[in-house]
Amino acid sequence: MECAVFPRFANAKESDRLALLDFKNSVTQDSVKIMNSWNDSIPLCNWIGVTCNPHSGRVVVLNLENQKLIGSIPPAIGNLTFLTGINLGENVFHCDVPEEIGRLLRLQHLNLTHNSFSGKIPTNLTHCTHLRVTTLLEESLLGSLVSDAQNQLHGQPPPDIGLTLPNLRVFAGGLINFTGPIPVSLSNASGLQIIDFANKSLTGTTPRNLRSLAVLGLAGNRFGKELPSSIANLSNQLQRLTLGENLIHGGIPIGIGNLVSLSILGLENNYFTRCVPTFIGKLQKLEELDLEVEVGQLxxxxxxxxxxxxxxxxxxxxxxxxxxxxxxxxxxxxxxxxxxxxxxxxxxxxxxxxxxxxxxxxxxxxxxxxxxxxxxxxxxxxxxxxLTLIVISVFVGNNLTGRITAWIGNLSSLNSLLLAMNNLQGSMPYELGQLSGLENFQVCENHLSGKVPTSIYNISSIQFVSFAQNQLHGQLPPDIGLTLPNLLVFAGGLINFTGPIPVSLSNASGLQIIDFANNSLTGTTPRNLGSLAVLGLAGNRFGEELPSSTANLSNQLQRLTLGENLIHGGITIGIGNLVSLSILGLENNYFTRSVPTFIGKLQKLEELDLEGNRFSRSIPSSLGNLTLPVGLYLHDNRFEGSIPSSLGNCQKLLALNLSSNNLSGTILNSQQPSQLY
Incomplete structure (x- = not known):
């Protein structure tokens, strides 16, 4: 068909806004008044519970967990086509889950726990092939089921679930009355890391050959026979195996001894007999062994x-x-x-x-x-x-107030301090540097102020750090990559950090994520980080040409965002070496010259945002070679000439914005993009 260049549909953001307002209208009680922010006087991306893609402005996450909402989910949720995550846990949503959720093809995380849903799990949810985390705990939702008059639902999980959801990473459905066998097809979801179907009426045997499985929770079911020898084929990465209250009898099979990573083994309240095998004592990572009742019967x-x-x-x-x-x-x-x-x-x-x-x-x-x-x-x-405190992890999103006091430095065995998404204020104490074994430190989304204590930068064991969205300021230490060599994730977006990006970060060779968007950083991009997957530096002050060192970024890099950085000149040829890029954001800079043809050779590209620059000449025809579902945002530039006919070859073009240029012509495409400007 022939598509004109001018818009044929409402603006994409308007479509998202209307869908969210429909969702708001389906909420019948909002005691916390969070929906008050969902109005036309506030930008959509600032609505409580809504997260947008910073480049496209599309809604990508809807997180309304534990907001005391009462209502239902409207079919319009299916119009939020860029959603990757939905978290509606711990509310009182009721009625059916709409079939339209199955249209959210980008969906990776779905959490509907602790609600009052009824009816069937939408069968077309299996269309969401990117779904990795599904939690339906404590619902009355079942697939392919019929309810009785009292709505006491029952049924079986689909036998082909491992084939239709091959990307599953987490599958949790505890306290739903599933019956029947555990689907053998789960073995096809080879990336599964967590299976939790405790307290049901499942039968059969444990899934096998899941090499990434870390948690298998099947306590409180009805296996009712000896533990199968196939348990030896569970993942040697398995850390938690809970099979309590399953009417299991006989002995503990020797295959348990192969699960060398086990830290928790729960076999309580069964009918095990014979002796506890000596190989249990060789599970050197075991932290909890529950043989309650059975030990006394041996x-x-x-x-x-x-x-x-x-x-x-x-x-x-x-x-x-x-x-x-x-x-x-x-x-x-x-x-x-x-x-x-x-x-x-x-x-x-x-x-x-x-x-x-x-x-x-x-x-x-x-x-x-x-x-x-x-x-x-x-x-x-x-x-x-x-007191030997090992982990604080229960303080995320708990509305904590006050300050982080100096006594925290006395918890010498602490390895994780997770205080994100609270209302903490004041400065961070210098004594945090006494936590010499700390590996995970997250204080993002609070009201902390002042400078980050230099002592924190001397905790060499730290792997995960997030200061993002506080009122902190100062400079990053020039030797940070030397003092924190084990860093994997370093996030400090929306903080007023100034000064250069430390060159020494290249010494933290395991870094996978760097996110320092919306600061006042200068300098150049770090180089030679072979594991780097995400580099987010949008909204800083580089203010010069894109350095040639960009070519030395990791060939594992998937996201590179450098928008709003006062960068001028052309796109360096080194970008073409970043063969794993899925998102490239260079919007709202002062780039000139033409867009290089090698951009079209980035075959994993899903989003290209060049909005608001000074690119000129023609749009390269090589963009038509992109094979994945892709959004192209080329508006507000100085492109001229005809629209490349090759763009019609992009059969999976999701969005195309060519507005505010000097272009002419039409796009011939047998499948028009979902958003066209």
Whole structure:
């Protein structure tokens, strides 16, 4: 068909705005009043819960988790075609999930947990082939089902789910009344990392050959037979395996011993018999072993080797009830629980009455027991004594107020401090630098002010840092890449950092993400970062030609955003070396000359934003060679001549904006773009 250059549809942002207003009208109760921001006096991208692509302005994330909303999801949600994430968890949305969600072909994350949805899971959700994370916990949603009069739904997961959703990374549906077998086809979703279908009525066997699987949660189902030998074919990356309350009987199969990465093994409340195999003690990463009830039933047990692990929690009281045992032992004679992290009071009954038969050394949080064990009395333990805090992760998005105080520096074992999305204010204490084992530090989206303490930049173990969206200022230390050599993610967008980008960042060779958009940084782009996937430096003050060092960025780079940087001159030929680029944003600079033809050779490109520059001459015909679904934003330049006929070859052209140029002609395309300007 022939497409004119002038708009044939409403502006793309207008389409998103109308869809969101329809969503707002479907909300019947908004006690927190967050929808008050959804009005024409506020830019759409500033509406609470809405995240836009900074280049195209299209809505990419809708996050309204735990906002106490009551209402339903309107069909218009299917018009938000650029959505990659929907999070509506912990509200009171009801009625059916609209079929139109299946039109969101870019969708990667869908969270509908803790709502009151009913009806069927939309069958066309399987069209969302990019879907990686699906959580439907505690809903009454089931696929291919029929409800009874009381809406007590039941049914089976689709047998071909692993074929229709091959990109799944997380699949969670706990507390939904699924029945029937676990689909064998899940083995086709080879990238699956988390499966959580606890507390259902599933049968069958565990999926196999999922080499990336880290968590398999199937507790509270109805396997009702011996644990299959196929468990040996689970991923050797598996860290958590929970199969409690499944009516399983027999012994623990030897295949469990192959799961060398296990940190949590839950087999509680089943009917396991025989002895606990000695290979359990060789799972050197084990931190929690739950054999509750069963341990006390192992009346012919002879050996239990649990020493030198990282087991935590209380010692099961059922061990004391093994009255027929001569010994529970490591070293062929004893019960050895030494060098773990058990807590609480040690029993004085059963095997625990024989101090010569048990080893408990290396467990600093145990108390009580018979006097021969020489443990401290439990009364000597105060609530705060012997505190070893390993991770703070529950403080994200909890509306915390106040300041981060200096006492935090006393938590010497802290490896993660996650305080993002709160209302913290004031300066960060210098004592944060005492957290010598810190790996993950995130304080983004608060109201912190002042300079980042220099002590933080000396914690060499840090891998993840995010200061973004605070009122911080100052300069990045010139030696930051030397003092933080293990950095993987470094984010500080929307902070008033000034000065040059440190050249030393090239020494942090594992860096994968650098995001310092909307600061006042100068200098040049870092080079020789072979693992870099994202470089976000839009909205700074480079103010010169794009450096030739751009060619030395990683060939793994997927996103390069340098918009609004006062850059002039031409696009350096080095951009053509970035063969993995999917997003290239150079908008609102002072680029001149022509757009080089090698841009059309970036075969993974999905978005090219050259808006608001001074590019001249003709649009290169090589852009018609792009093969993926792509958005081209070439408006507000000085292009002239005819529109290349080759653009008609872009069968998956998603958006094309050529407005405010000196172009003529038409586009012949058998499949018109979804947005045309």
């Amino acid at each position: 009346d012919r047990h002879e050996k239990l080797d649990l020493a030198n692990n990282k087991l935590s929690g209380e010692i099961p009281s059922s061990l004391a009830s093994c009255t027929n045992l001569d010994s529970l032992h490591l070293e062929e004679q004893y019960l050895n629980l030494s060098y773990n992290d058990f807590v609480g009071e040690v029993s004085q009954e059963g095997i625990f009455a024989n101090a010569s038969a048990i080893f408990l050394s290396g467990n600093s949080k145990l108390c009580g027991g018979v006097s021969q064990l020489h443990l401290p009395p439990c009364s000597s333990f105060s609530s705060g004594k012997r």
